[in-house]
Amino acid sequence: MKIFVLIKQVPDQGAKAGINPDGTIDRAKAKRMLNPFDRYALEAALHARRLYGGTVTAISMGPPPAIEILYEAIAHGVDQAILLSDRRLAASDTLATAYALYCTVRYAGAFDLVFCGLQTTDGDTAQVGPQLAERLQVPQITYCEKFEIDHSEIVARRVIEGGSQTVRCPLPAVVTVANSAPRLAYKTLRGARRVQQLQRDEAERSRVIRTVNLDDIGADPVRCGLKGSPTIVAATEKVGEIGGNCTLYQGKPLQQLVDDVLAAQVIAPELVKR
């Protein structure tokens, strides 16, 4: 079984992200991490391989540092990876991104399953997976939290409002994985070893992690990046940080602390029950 998993490097939620003057995120400055939603997709892909055999290829689009998350994926057991990296991709919206990823998947060859995270924590659109499926002209299952392969069909349980729904479709298919699916297992010893091997051995690295640009994958540059993005960021508003005063009440018996807090009148009186 040929399995692809699409992953993305996003700004670390714990760190402060920089905003460019044009309102886009300054990805070079931001501390980076693997999109938390993609961890479920990664687990689903590895799970499919465990049960049905085959290979897992991780695919990412991003600037060169995105290789970090491909290493991370390999540490978790992914077999190989493709990094699409091209300056002309900067400022792509979901449509342009889905197009570029579609070209990458096409370049990567025939597949049975493509797993995507539900959404990313930077864009939060949840559109790329479905758009990719449309481009590939294959069925899509969104919000998947459990699945099995039954003869060349996938049977999947989807999360829907108020419950779940079980659907079935033929392979190949695109599946976006809900965050109620099993969490990503810890990295493996063999994977952690493989990463260090790749970091040492350049020839092996370029064989296992293929870095490609738009020309390699045969994508039309006009349909990528800012040019290929019909979405216009009209304005970005910076949410100001509220610098509050924090008083730490400590070092006294509990009753006195409670009295101190009440005396400071920071709690609305109607909420206080004595």
Place this chain on the structure above:
Amino acid sequence: MSPPIRYDLLLVGGSASNLILAHRLLDLAAKSGLPLTVALVEKSAQFGAHIVSGALTKTHILEKVFPDFKTNGFPIEGYVTHSHLSVLGSEERWDLPHAIVPKGFRKEGHAILTLSHAIRWLAEQLQVKAKALTNVVLDVFPGFAAQEILYAGERVAGVRVSASGDVSEDAIFAELTCFGDKGFLSKDLVERFALRPNPQLWSVGIKEVWEVDLDCQGVVWHTLGYPILDGTFSGGFVYGLGHKKLAIGLVISLDSKNPNLNPQLRLQQFKAHPWIQELIQGGRLLKYGAAVIPEGGYYSLPTRFGVEGALLLGDALGVLDAASLSGLDKSMETGYIAAELLHGAFVDRNFEDLAERYKRAVMDGFIGQELYASRHFRRAFLENDRLLGEYLPAVCQSVDQGHPWLGSLKFGLGKPIQRSTETFQALGLILGRISGDKLFRYTPCHENIEPAFTQPAVAVSTQARPETILSRPDAVFFAAPRYHEGNRHIEEFDPQTCRRCIAIYDRLGKPTPCIADCTAEVHRIDEAGGVRVHGMSLENCIQCRTCEIVCPSVNLRVNPTYEGSGPDFYGL
């Protein structure tokens, strides 16, 4: 199926001993061109995160590996300029005149380290070093704890690192395995081959690092007396680090009669002392942590320093010298010696007698000499329990009354002949002036516990600022433990045994040793259908292993955790 994961050398634990070993071995391989593959497994997610130490050290071994350690970026907090040995009463401090301070406590010139920083630096530099060598493959595995020793017949074949269920995926095999752990795993090796006929003595070291207004860099105090006046072998320390940081800690031996040592509470009482209150004025707590320390010394050394396929290093071996409060340089030296021997062994592909040759090299060198010279140190206190039980409290009292000399004298005059003989005998043992090689037997720590033992009340200064005193749950916050889902790293073998123990201590109106001596609010009693049973809040655990050592019925085992879980001691 994938081929097994195999290396020439496997290092268990990102410890000072293993890292010095690896550095030295790589240096030697760089010169000789020896092709070598090395794996280093470490249970914490990042190197140094499970490291707690004082730490004052001589730098002679470090210098052998890094002649330029003063300028190459090796993190040193400073050098000791003033070293004091002090006796504490509950209000006063008496610095012993320098002339009568035993040599082992004179620390002038020693380097002051934040060992967790030093360990991370050593690990990072090791990877840089390996990258430059084409004949050496070094793989590091932080976040992978060795869980089980694998054998091929009687030969150590490697370790298993996690339990994914597939042994071929979790095993690392090696020609030779070096254990530089604190006993988490090497204890199994020691037990299987019955290497330690005389048990190890353990103490628990508990420490806080503060950022303070006062700059005390280079000033260190070692203290005796307050707040531990129950006869337990123990001491306090305050080290002035760089950047206005202060390390404040206690080391408490676990071979005490007292079932309720309460290390964390004791540390708070120590901090309540007016002298320390003044030192930490305006300061804030940065980190808290605890770890056990092997302090049996000479008599606790294993009969063999390794078995076929494995060597024991550092704390796994137990080379710390309690008399001079120094273990780090000796740990590093075991790594250094092992590296020299291993290099030869790998060049010749001959591992015969390796453990014997290693033992000889360690014992013929300064480690053997120091440990032998102070072999009676712990015995002195074990055989003369009045020293700490009566004499020390009397001196502490006189320190508070402002006349320490007179107090000491008065106590001596009470029963002059008996007391002076005792004291002289003890001093002889402590200072190594009494010879004799008769093996002295230690009793395992937990066997010393007397449930009914009641400690004398400790007068604690009431002037301490409350914001400087932390409850145990609050302290845990400063050790920042994090655990993966489903973690269960402490085993309780038999719940009935725990229930019986709880019943014994309930009758005495005391908490059980595991509850009292826990440094991190892990052990607790749960009511289950009217029965009081032992429960654990494992998410608080900072992995010091004290509970395992003090459990009166040897009913607990602290395993290394998975997935890099545990405390973050970086900064201690």
